[in-house]
Amino acid sequence: MKTIITVDDASTIRKMVGFTLKSAGHQVLEAADGLEAYEKLKGKPVDLVITDVNMPRMDGIELTRKLRALPAYSRVPIVLLTTEAGAAKKSEGRAAGATGWIVKPFSQDQLLALVSRVLPN
Incomplete structure (x- = not known):
């Protein structure tokens, strides 16, 4: 089982992504924006970060930059x-x-295919 965080200011997207990943057997954390995600992730590495780009307080690009600066996140997709x-x-x-990209709207199958492609076995 892998631990994945989904970061999006739209709770509907977080819930859909979370539901899809949980039904595939993953543990899912959620954050409403990049700042919340960064605070959660500083002390607790996860196996995969899925983040929206456009969010208040800290967007996905800035979150990606900040995470890449942390040694624990140098290789995390x-x-x-x-x-x-x-x-x-x-x-x-x-x-x-960033490791990869998925354009909204996307299907559950597209999401799971991308996750299986970027996650190390």
């Missing part, structure tokens, strides 16, 4: 969720250290 499929945002995400 970080997947960005966004409604923006533009190349500029993708390259900004990659530059920050």
Whole structure:
């Protein structure tokens, strides 16, 4: 069982992602924005971070940068969720250290396929 945090200011997205991951056998943590996620994750590494890009207080790109600066998160996969499929945002995400990208809306199957691709066995 892997521990995954889902970070999104929309509780409906957190619940959908959480439900999908829990039904696949994962343990799920939730945070409403990057700042809350960063505080939760500083002392407790997880196996995967799935974060929205556009959020108040701290967005997903900034969260990715801050996590990558922590030794415990140098290799943890970080997947960005966004409604923006533009190349500029993708390259900004990659530059920050994001592992992958999923565009909203997405299906449960797309999410699980991405998770199985980025999570080490």
